[in-house]
Amino acid sequence: MNALLIIVNILVLFALMFGLFMMQKKHVSFSKRVFTALGLGIIFGFIIHLIYGTTHEVTTGSIDWFNIVGYGYVKLLQMVVMPLVFISIVAAFTRLKLTKNIGKISFLVIGILLGTTAISAAVGIGSALGFGLDGIQLNEGDAEKARNSQLEERVAGVENMTLPQQIIELIPSNPFQDLTGARPTSTIAVVIFSVFIGIAYLGVKRKESEHGEFFARIIDTAYSIVMRVVTLILRLTPYGILAIITRVTATSDYEAIAKLGKFVVASYVALIVMFIVHLLLLSFVKLNPRNYVKKGLPTLTFAFTSRTSAGTLPMTIKTQTKDFGVSEGIANFAGSFGLSIGQNGCAGIYPAMLAVMVAPAAGVDPTSLSFILTLILVVAISSFGVAGVGGGATFAALIVLSIMNLPIAIVGLLISVEPLIDMGRTALNVSGAMTAGVLTSKATGEFDQETYQQPNIVEA
Known part of the structure; x- marks a missing residue:
């Protein structure tokens, strides 16, 4: 009987996917298809949750099959991340787009990411204090105990990691290994390797122009192929979002969310406030924030549902280039x-809120100016190369709490609402990266104002 019910659920998912396909055939816009998929997934997942619950065999069996579409799509995006990063940056050199401003570009991008992370830490502190969050009130169940035992094993290595060691982790020792994504910092390592290849190309072009031109043609051809692969994958976005959000709504523990509702609300208030800060920064350089929201929403929606900044990277780059100019x-x-430096949600808001919540248990006044300023500085510095490592937000929180000599047990106590909050954090991380790109492009004069002002989203 359960097997039959699972088959029925699978057929329903296929029917919804067919509906999205027909919308595409009728040339319904990409953004409308994405939000339709989001709405259908919420409804379908919630119905499964109401009928069967989160742990029933029908629910787990159905989700297992749904993951072929959802996780399969995420894996396809992750598949193309490294080739996209490598070939796009090298192509920027061969097309003479990074020859003059590479130092300035790197400085501005990293500076904006770290600066907005410092602001997000202040926002997180304000939200935690404003809502009166207190870590002492949290209860530890079996799942939380198991989680904390894992964290205790992990924190030993975290406490010994200095900022210079974090920076060294970003440097590639084996670029071919990093191209496989073997390390948490592989993406940044590939960026650095790509820059060296680009600089080497410029030297070869000056001294051996024929070899330089031949290499440029190879890169240009490879770039066209990679971008075509990206386009093919991005067309699957509505189907991926449908499957992912169905899984999320069907398997969420709503009772646990209700118990920690105050923390969830405070977290999302902080995330929304920081997103508004991004819009204010765009307004400051005389860019219409409405265009940013409208054209960036499909990408932010995918980041929200998938909870993966790395998987969102192809969409992040596409949105910046094709929609923002x-x-x-x-x-x-x-x-x-933005995958490993200054993630506003994971490395900024989250560890700052946790630090405020556990400070009273350690005999520290979280409202004191010295504590707040020290926390903001620690969050900004520790976000350099940490957020993209291992468990992302968890790792960043462990670093901050350890440096501040605060108890780490609170990280494990929030395991039940971690997925829900991580959705918002990931979307804010991606928004921070796109904001840094827009502001840097504007500052260096490599910004296409007409593209940004166009009202419609460019189809994949």
């Missing part, structure tokens, strides 16, 4: 650096 080189720098 950011140059290819800057878009790749901002998107790639």
